[in-house]
Amino acid sequence: MSLRYSILASGSTGNALYVESEEHSFLVDAGFSGKQMEALFGQIDRDISKLSGIFVTHEHSDHIKGIGVLARKYHLPVFANEKTWRAMESSLGVIPTEQKFVFNMETVKSFGAVDIESFGVSHDAAEPMFYVFHHSGKKLVLITDTGYVSDRMKGTISNADVYVFESNHDVQMLRMGRYPWNIKRRILSDVGHVSNEDAALAMSDVIGDRTKRVYLAHLSLDNNMKDLAKMAVTQTLEGCGLIVGEQFGLYDTDPKIPTILTAV
Incomplete structure (x- = not known):
């Protein structure tokens, strides 16, 4: 099985990307309310509670609106760089420390056969970064903002x-x-x-x-x-x-x- 993906929604009103391998599944951003995110997952017949993590690009509301709710409700790990964490924490509400992970820019995190590479972009946010997913010689790029x-x-x-x-x-x-x-x-x-x-x-x-x-x-x-x-x-x-x-x-x-x- 290769990577599979669904662009759950994209636009100025909110953004979210779902990516899965045979062993792991990932969400990049959650720019909608918790209920709206659950409805989007329902449309692709996937379970939010199975996510290996939520990966944040930057702190603007059309990318983080639902992250706090989803993290608390489903006990999900959240990954962001240090400057983004500082910029968005007050908007997310309390997330348990054990669910908060630092993913610095220009680094790679591996989840089984999936390597997730972060890279910086030029946007008016604290330290905006996007992601490249690598799996079995395949490459999926997300670059907006x-x-x-x-x-x-x-x-x-x-x-x-x-x-x-x-x-x-x-x-x-x-x-x-x-x-x-x-x-x-x-x-x-x-x-x-x-x-x-x-x-x-x-x-x-x-x-x-x-x-x-x-x-x-x-x-x-x-x-x-x-x-x-x-x-x-x-x-x-x-x-x-x-x-x-x-x-x-x-x-x-x-x-x-x-x-x-x-x-x-």
């Missing part, structure tokens, strides 16, 4: 089998939209979120021979649309010589509906 994708990040995430990749906004929709200018400036900055086109340009540098699936994630409800994101990313990738639908598939994610459990 970054203002740009550096060469260092590209080196870590290159030539993965599956990418869950931020494609947050259409620049024109954002500039013309209802957000106040200080919020627009934050999103467009190097510690904000990548646009459809910038995401595609970064993808063009990391997609490799083994890449089979790319999921467009963390779409803004106000400043993007699924069809627009897919069209913009496809056009940019094809301009870089990468043929969507032939070399790899390009897929949507949803803010409320999980993707089907899929093997890497």
Whole structure:
């Protein structure tokens, strides 16, 4: 059995990724209430109590809203780096010390045959980091919430089998939209979120021979649309010589509906 995954939900209202091997299962972020998280797990017919751990990317509420509730109710270990722990502890409520684990940036933790590698991104959080899952020669990458994708990040995430990749906004929709200018400036900055086109340009540098699936994630409800994101990313990738639908598939994610459990 290889890794299997479901993007439980992705968007500006909340984010959560489920990954499992034959021996372990993992949740990256829980940006919804405990009840909503339980409903999402029900849609993929999986048991939250079986999780080997919850892995935190950063302390923003659309990534941690349900972590405290799930950790207490199901006695789950929670992994985050030290700065993220300090930034989010007051939001999570009391979690028993024996359930709190430090997972520092640019390190690897192993769970049986699964190696989970952490790497830093550029976002306005205490010490934001995302994850690469390695199992039996397969590689699954989650990268959202970054203002740009550096060469260092590209080196870590290159030539993965599956990418869950931020494609947050259409620049024109954002500039013309209802957000106040200080919020627009934050999103467009190097510690904000990548646009459809910038995401595609970064993808063009990391997609490799083994890449089979790319999921467009963390779409803004106000400043993007699924069809627009897919069209913009496809056009940019094809301009870089990468043929969507032939070399790899390009897929949507949803803010409320999980993707089907899929093997890497």
